[in-house]
Amino acid sequence: MGNEKLGFIVTLISASSFGAMGIFAKIAYNFNLNTTTILTFRFLIAAIILWTYLWFKKDYTPIKRGKLYQLIIVGTIGYGLVSVFYFSCVKLASASLAGLLLYLHPILVYLTLLFLKQDAFAWKKVLALIISFTGLIFVLGSSFKTTNLLGILAGLGSAFAYTFYIVAGTKVMKEIKPLQGTVIVITSTAATYLLLGLIKSQLILPKAAAAYLWMFLIAIISTVLAISLFWIGVSLIGPTNASIISTIEPLVTVILAFIFLKEKLTISQTLGGILIISGVVILKTIGNKTC
Numbered sequence: 001m002g003n004e005k006l007g008f009i010v011t012l013i014s015a016s017s018f019g020a021m022g023i024f025a026k027i028a029y030n031f032n033l034n035t036t037t038i039l040t041f042r043f044l045i046a047a048i049i050l051w052t053y054l055w056f057k058k059d060y061t062p063i064k065r066g067k068l069y070q071l072i073i074v075g076t077i078g079y080g081l082v083s084v085f086y087f088s089c090v091k092l093a094s095a096s097l098a099g100l101l102l103y104l105h106p107i108l109v110y111l112t113l114l115f116l117k118q119d120a121f122a123w124k125k126v127l128a129l130i131i132s133f134t135g136l137i138f139v140l141g142s143s144f145k146t147t148n149l150l151g152i153l154a155g156l157g158s159a160f161a162y163t164f165y166i167v168a169g170t171k172v173m174k175e176i177k178p179l180q181g182t183v184i185v186i187t188s189t190a191a192t193y194l195l196l197g198l199i200k201s202q203l204i205l206p207k208a209a210a211a212y213l214w215m216f217l218i219a220i221i222s223t224v225l226a227i228s229l230f231w232i233g234v235s236l237i238g239p240t241n242a243s244i245i246s247t248i249e250p251l252v253t254v255i256l257a258f259i260f261l262k263e264k265l266t267i268s269q270t271l272g273g274i275l276i277i278s279g280v281v282i283l284k285t286i287g288n289k290t291c
Contacts, residue, residue, distance in 0.1 A: 007236030008284060011245045014229035019252025021222035023260060024214050031211035035087050036193065036202040038215060043190030045219035046227075050183040060180060070172045071181055075188030078165030085157035093151025096140040099250050101155030103136050106243035108163040116167075119240050124282055132247040132279030138272025139250050169231070170239045178231040186227065244283050251276050 028038055054060045063071070082102075089098035107129055113119035173181045197203040206212065233242045251273045257263040 003236045007233050007241070008245065010229040011233030011237065011242045012248065012280075014226050014233060015246050015248045016252045017221050017226035017229070018246070019249040020256060021218055021226075022253040023256045024218045024222060026257075026261065028211060028214040028218070031206050031208050031214075033204055033206060033211060033215075034202055036197045036200065037204045037206075038218065039083055040190070040193040040197045040203060041212075041215040042218045042223055043186055043193055045216055046223040047183065047187040047190045049220060049224055050179070050186060050228075054179070054183060059177075061177070063176060063180065063184065067172060067176060068184065070168070071176075071184040072188040074165060074169045074172060075185035076192045078161060078168060079185060079189045080192045081161035082158050082165060085154045085161055089151050089155035089158060091151075092154060093148045097151065098155050098158070099140050100136055101152070102158045102162060103133065103247055103250070104156070104159040105162040105166070106240070106247060107133065108159055109166050109243045110240045112163060112167050113240055119238065124285065125240060125244070128244050128279040128283040130279075131282065132244055132276050135272040135275030135277075135279060136247055136250060138268045138275065139254055140272075141268070166234070166239050166243060170234055173231055173235070178235055179228055182224075182228045182231055186223065241283055245280055247276055248280060 025038060086098050086102055089101065110119065110125060110129065114121060169181070169185070194203075230242060230246075233245070254263075254265065254269050254273070258265040
């Protein structure tokens with residue numbers, strides 16, 4: 001199997017794993033957990049799993065101090081701010097607007113890489129971006145009814161923070177094994193949320209064992225698997241392609257909600273799903289020369 005094909009497959013699996021998080025989180029909320037608690041446990045459990053795996057595999061090479069600091073910045077400022085801005089947008093405006101604005105990041109990533117001359121212009125990429133984003137509008141519904149300016153700014157903040165996370169992370173990860181870089185990013189993010197949770201006294205220790213089960217699923221599937229495979233995908237097909245493929249995440253969430261939570265799947269969402277998949281298919285025809 002060639003690197004390009006493998007890259008698309010692992011990135012699709014990553015996107016699907018991220019997409020499942022919304023379902024896991026919705027069930028976890030039924031145990032009276034707050035967002036800070038879920039995010040803290042998510043990254044703490046994921047960090048423990050990854051460090052344990054690397055310890056048993058004896059597969060950890062010491063990272064130079066400069067690179068280590070850069071990875072910590074990517075985790076705390078990049079991934080940390082994404083969630084802060086995203087959930088602020090959900091609270092101030094709507095979940096659909098938050099999702100739509102967050103997924104401006106593939107466009108921002110491509111424009112940033114073009115500006116930095118780290119990617120080549122390709123009409124097929126532009127077409128894939130347009131079609132995928134149009135599909136997102138259909139999947140996430142009519143999101144522009146809100147007039148909350150702070151909510152819109154928070155949503156845009158999440159997109160810019162995610163762009164920083166991907167672009168900066170791609171540069172830092174070049175000389176580091178994806179799994180090693182992932183464990184540092186996840187650990188620094190876990191420390192950030194743990195500190196915030198303690199300062200704000202927002203951490204809750206659930207009494208029901210099932211609550212830990214759902215947080216564990218978020219950690220292992222939507223964090224360890226999702227983030228590790230994403231960076232492997234970036235290393236194989238490039239950050240722009242990986243970002244565009246990531247637009248399939250909301251579609252996966254909608255489909256899983258329809259299957260497991262019996263939520264309604266509308267004609268508009270179905271059409272949006274077809275457009276998103278079409279964008280990914282167009283992207284698949286580009287080839288490695290423009291990655």
